[in-house]
Amino acid sequence: MKRLHRCLPVAMCVGLASSVALADWLRIDHAAAQNTEHHLNMATVKQTGPMSIYRQVQVLTQGAAVKKPSVASVVSLYEYDCMSAKWRMLESAGFSLPWGEGDKVVLSARSTSPPDWQTLPDTALGQPAVDLLCPSGKDD
Numbered sequence: 001m002k003r004l005h006r007c008l009p010v011a012m013c014v015g016l017a018s019s020v021a022l023a024d025w026l027r028i029d030h031a032a033a034q035n036t037e038h039h040l041n042m043a044t045v046k047q048t049g050p051m052s053i054y055r056q057v058q059v060l061t062q063g064a065a066v067k068k069p070s071v072a073s074v075v076s077l078y079e080y081d082c083m084s085a086k087w088r089m090l091e092s093a094g095f096s097l098p099w100g101e102g103d104k105v106v107l108s109a110r111s112t113s114p115p116d117w118q119t120l121p122d123t124a125l126g127q128p129a130v131d132l133l134c135p136s137g138k139d140d
Contacts, residue, residue: 023100025060028132030124035064038124045133048079055080055133056090059125062098074107075100078125079114082134086117087125 025039041058048054057080062073071094080087091110096102120126 023058023060026132028124028128030126030128036061036123037063038065038129040129040132044077049081053081053083055082057129057133059129060100066094068094068105068107070096071105071107072096072102073098073100077110078129080130080133081117082130084117085120085127085130087120087129088115088117090114 023039023041024043026042027037027039030038037060039060041060044056044058046056048056057078059076059078060073061076066072066074068074073095074092075095076092077090078087079090089108092107093100094105094107096105120130
């Protein structure tokens with residue numbers, strides 16, 4: 001059982017990477033995103049949490065925000081709290097080529113307990129992402 005427990009995070013990151021080729025990427029822009037691209041994979045959006053107030057989504061980042069040597073792009077799984085406007089990264093994998101292709105490096109794997117919620121960043125992955133993922137509850 002202990003062996004299975006150690007393999008689980010690696011298997012999850014393999015799943016994260018395998019869906020990259022079939023992704024429905026939507027680029028989100030932000031004034032602060034100089035030489036950085038963020039894309040949400042809208043095909044992976046999933047409602048989770050109490051009363052389905054959380055949204056999980058796969059995110060592709062490439063450009064200046066990728067600060068690891070020999071990593072050209074990063075595919076991460078983020079979770080957003082729509083009620084409290086907070087977020088957390090659940091797992092992340094780096095790739096040697098753009099668009100989540102090439103050799104893969106696991107940057108962080110999902111642990112048994114989720115990470116703490118963080119304040120939204122002042123980037124495209126902050127409020128612009130929440131606006132796309134979370135319903136406002138207002139009638140237009």
